Amino acid sequence: MEAVLNEPEAKKGTWGPAALEQRRERSRNHLAKIAGRREGWIDRNRYYYELLNRLLRFLVEPQKRVLSVRCGTGNLLANVQSTEGKGVDICPEIVEIAQQRNPSLEFAVAFPDKEEFRTVFEPEEKFDYILFNDIGDTVDVLQALRNLKPLCRRHTRILVITYNHLWEPLVTFAEWIGMKVPRTEQNWLSTLDIANLLKLAGFEALETHRLVILPKYVPLVSAFLNRFCARLPLLKRLCMTQVVVGRLLPPPVPKEELSVSVIVPCKNERGNIEDAVQRMPQLGRQTEIIFCDDQSTDGTAEEVLRVQSLFSDRDIRLERGPGVAKSRNVWTGFGAATGDILMILDADLTTIPEELPYFVDVIASGQAEFVNGSRLVYPVPKGAMTTANMLGNKFFSIAFTYLLGQPVKDTLCGTKALWRSDWARIKPMLGSWGVEDRWGDYELLFGAAKLNLKILDLPVHYQERIYGSTKMTRVFRNGLIMLKMCWHGFLKLKLGY
Numbered sequence: 001m002e003a004v005l006n007e008p009e010a011k012k013g014t015w016g017p018a019a020l021e022q023r024r025e026r027s028r029n030h031l032a033k034i035a036g037r038r039e040g041w042i043d044r045n046r047y048y049y050e051l052l053n054r055l056l057r058f059l060v061e062p063q064k065r066v067l068s069v070r071c072g073t074g075n076l077l078a079n080v081q082s083t084e085g086k087g088v089d090i091c092p093e094i095v096e097i098a099q100q101r102n103p104s105l106e107f108a109v110a111f112p113d114k115e116e117f118r119t120v121f122e123p124e125e126k127f128d129y130i131l132f133n134d135i136g137d138t139v140d141v142l143q144a145l146r147n148l149k150p151l152c153r154r155h156t157r158i159l160v161i162t163y164n165h166l167w168e169p170l171v172t173f174a175e176w177i178g179m180k181v182p183r184t185e186q187n188w189l190s191t192l193d194i195a196n197l198l199k200l201a202g203f204e205a206l207e208t209h210r211l212v213i214l215p216k217y218v219p220l221v222s223a224f225l226n227r228f229c230a231r232l233p234l235l236k237r238l239c240m241t242q243v244v245v246g247r248l249l250p251p252p253v254p255k256e257e258l259s260v261s262v263i264v265p266c267k268n269e270r271g272n273i274e275d276a277v278q279r280m281p282q283l284g285r286q287t288e289i290i291f292c293d294d295q296s297t298d299g300t301a302e303e304v305l306r307v308q309s310l311f312s313d314r315d316i317r318l319e320r321g322p323g324v325a326k327s328r329n330v331w332t333g334f335g336a337a338t339g340d341i342l343m344i345l346d347a348d349l350t351t352i353p354e355e356l357p358y359f360v361d362v363i364a365s366g367q368a369e370f371v372n373g374s375r376l377v378y379p380v381p382k383g384a385m386t387t388a389n390m391l392g393n394k395f396f397s398i399a400f401t402y403l404l405g406q407p408v409k410d411t412l413c414g415t416k417a418l419w420r421s422d423w424a425r426i427k428p429m430l431g432s433w434g435v436e437d438r439w440g441d442y443e444l445l446f447g448a449a450k451l452n453l454k455i456l457d458l459p460v461h462y463q464e465r466i467y468g469s470t471k472m473t474r475v476f477r478n479g480l481i482m483l484k485m486c487w488h489g490f491l492k493l494k495l496g497y
Helices: 007-014 016-044 046-059 075-079 092-101 115-120 141-151 165-176 191-200 221-231 270-279 300-310 326-336 353-365 387-404 420-429 441-450 475-493
Strands: 065-069 084-089 106-109 127-132 152-163 203-211 241-248 259-266 286-293 315-320 341-344 370-374 416-419 455-459
Touching: 007 016, 016 046, 016 092, 046 075, 046 152, 046 203, 046 241, 065 075, 065 141, 075 084, 084 092, 092 106, 115 141, 127 141, 141 152, 141 191, 152 165, 152 191, 191 203, 191 241, 203 221, 259 270, 259 326, 270 286, 270 300, 270 353, 286 300, 286 326, 300 315, 315 326, 326 420, 341 353, 341 420, 353 370, 353 416, 353 455, 370 441, 387 441, 387 475, 416 420, 416 441, 420 441, 441 455, 441 475
Parallel strands: 065 084, 065 127, 084 106, 127 152, 259 286, 259 341, 286 315, 370 455
Antiparallel strands: 152 241, 203 241, 341 416, 370 416
16 A cells, blocks of 8 residues: 555656656766767768768858867867867766867767756857757757857857658667667657747747768769759758758847948949939948949049038048959948948949838848848839840749748849948858859859858839949840859859768
């Protein structure tokens, strides 16, 4: 009778928070038992880990501060070229091996979903990238993600690495026959589950990278399946591993604290200069208007100087472009800019300056880090855009949506906005896309995608120009250049890893 009466007391250890704690301890003890054999399993699956390492090297910028949560023996952390790397795992035996193998890196022991996790970091310690591996046996994924928030800057990217739940039977079988590291109870989260957990924790899922259809090396076959088929829209859903890239949703920044540089590239646009200044609204704390004259022959530079003296209360500057291409002209303006936010406004004023505050609003609110104007939402006046240009824009919008992993409707709209600090990260990539971008739109979009910036389309009203003539001529030749850019973008953004 006494044993029966005490049975509820005996079961209390398997109920409520105590049951979750028991699961954590089972995971820790399991890792402790296999710690000495873990590297052997990794060596037997070297091909799979090299594919994963290649993707992480693609996603993580070199010379950044990187945190690896559930770091294991430190292989993934050692793979990325960080200036400072820190790894955290739940098992002291695993962490000891990681420290011995990687003496230049720092490692600590803590459960990512417990309060103790915060104690292994300095109060103001921040990271540029956070790799979260093995969330499958993390007991409270939501709390673990919340614990990462104080470690993030505005630009920090979190990479959640997990298995595709469709592979559950095969992965379980591989563990049973000794081909793979055995694990304890698994969560088996889908990408939708991960995106939802990120959202609940204050993050936003940006893109999912999928890799490995065939985890073992078979000459020719593995390369074809993993390097090509795994990148195709439908087949990639069959991949074994998925890496969800997310960002912390930043708090809004008061516009009154921000300065804005508006870059106005111009070539033979003398009749639009004064109108551009008169119609330019005040943007943020300070509005800097930089006219970049690309060696005009109609007196555009002289007109800028005249307007500069006429509107002495406005911050107007003249920069001399190299006369090579619009893109080089824009880069000249970006290099001279001092504002927190960089914006581009074409001097033809077909996109109206009065709508520029919308771009500042989006950037300051944190909704996006790269705002791309879209002229194809509102009705386009007859004559403002040729049929060939319209059709080309629609085609390239489909191509770029696939390449960037984020929807972009109008790739060639000249009106764009981004943080100047993000431009500094995009700049080293200029000229690395196989073909020179004469307009600059593609290099900016490709660079933003490579950095996993949040890109957002903003509808703008498009009007027919009043002064001057369009520079977008030779439609067929320009279309071929754009196709080449897309091909090189595919090679680098989709096949580059």
